[in-house]
Amino acid sequence: MDVSVWAWAAVIGGLLVVLAVDLWIVDRGEPREFTMRQAGFWVGFYVGLAILFGIGLFVVEGADKAGEFLAGYLTEYSLSVDNLFVFYIIMGRFAVPKLYQHKVLLVGVLMALVMRGVFILVGAAALERFSWLFYVFGAFLLYTAINMIRGHDQEEFKENLLLRVVRRVFPTTDGFVGSKVTTRINGRRMVTPMLIVMVAIGTTDLLFALDSIPAIFGLTQEAFIVFTANAFALMGLRQLYFLLGGLLQRLVYISYGLSFILGFIGVKLIMDALHDSDVSWAPQVPIWVSLSVIGVTMVVTTVASLIKAKRDKRAGDATAPAEVSQG
Secondary structure, three states, X not given: OOOOHHHHHHHHHXXXXXXXXXXXXXXXXXXXXXXXXXXXXXXXXXXXXXXXXXXXXXXXXXXXXXXXXXXXXXXXXXXXXXXXXXXXXXXXXXXXXHHHHHHHXXXXXXXXXXXXXXXXXXXXXXXXXXXXXXXXXXXXXXXXHHHHHHOOOOOOOOOOHHHHHHHHHOOEOOOOOOOOOEEEEOOEEEEOHHHHHHHHHHHHHHHHHHHHHHHHHOOOOOHHHHHHHHHHHHHOHHHHHHHHHHHHHHOOOHHHHHHXXXXXXXXXXXXXXXXXXXXXXXXOXXXXXXXXXXXXXXXXXXXXXXXXXXXXXXXXXXXXXXXXXXX
């Protein structure tokens, strides 16, 4: 797939325009809480953009590349649900007012998008030069999948090195100053907790990319598709945060689904590498199979989680009167 500089510039420019409009809408007038209706509209808008991009890719490059994009997009969007759990922890830890949470997520995700872009370019160049890295990526995804099943990935938020450096280098105010990231107090320029939270969101997302980017490289080795799939998934992540809300706590089986997807892609990555090395017994998994596995897995685990949550609620309602009467 030969992508011109102009195509890269057009896509990146278009994404920046959409994000700029989004930021303008957030910043205009008095700060307001992000409603469920707004969240639903923007989630649909960004998902629609991704679908339109996939259709455009189908017209220009054919079904295979479009399938790779959609599979990568679904994988990144599914894995981003895990990010949301940690984002809730970060927002709670720093006590970010709901009025400003959307701006925090927008700027934090923009930082993550830039850092992921660098990560993707480096990863694509490394894979092109060192083919044995496909085995490393595959093994790493299998290891991550096993840890996710064991629950080792569900750890609380921990401050990373960059966040600690920002705290030490820049004087920080005790509390938020509206939505400002910097302010002047007694003639001294200081940063506010708003900047600290943005750095926390952006750098934490980059740590999650250590799992998700190797996963998408297992579906396609085209840097353009890897970047655009990541970009569209990240752009819709903020609205998904507000739309899901407390629903995240009910998705009890989601980690099993994500671990299965990572394990599947890990095996696929190793099989594809063996196939490219002319190992006769190693099959090459078609992209439509990957797309089907990812889609079905997420639907099944989500539906199963909601059914379990509904049954647990009914069981709790049934036992509540008995507990009260005993008191």
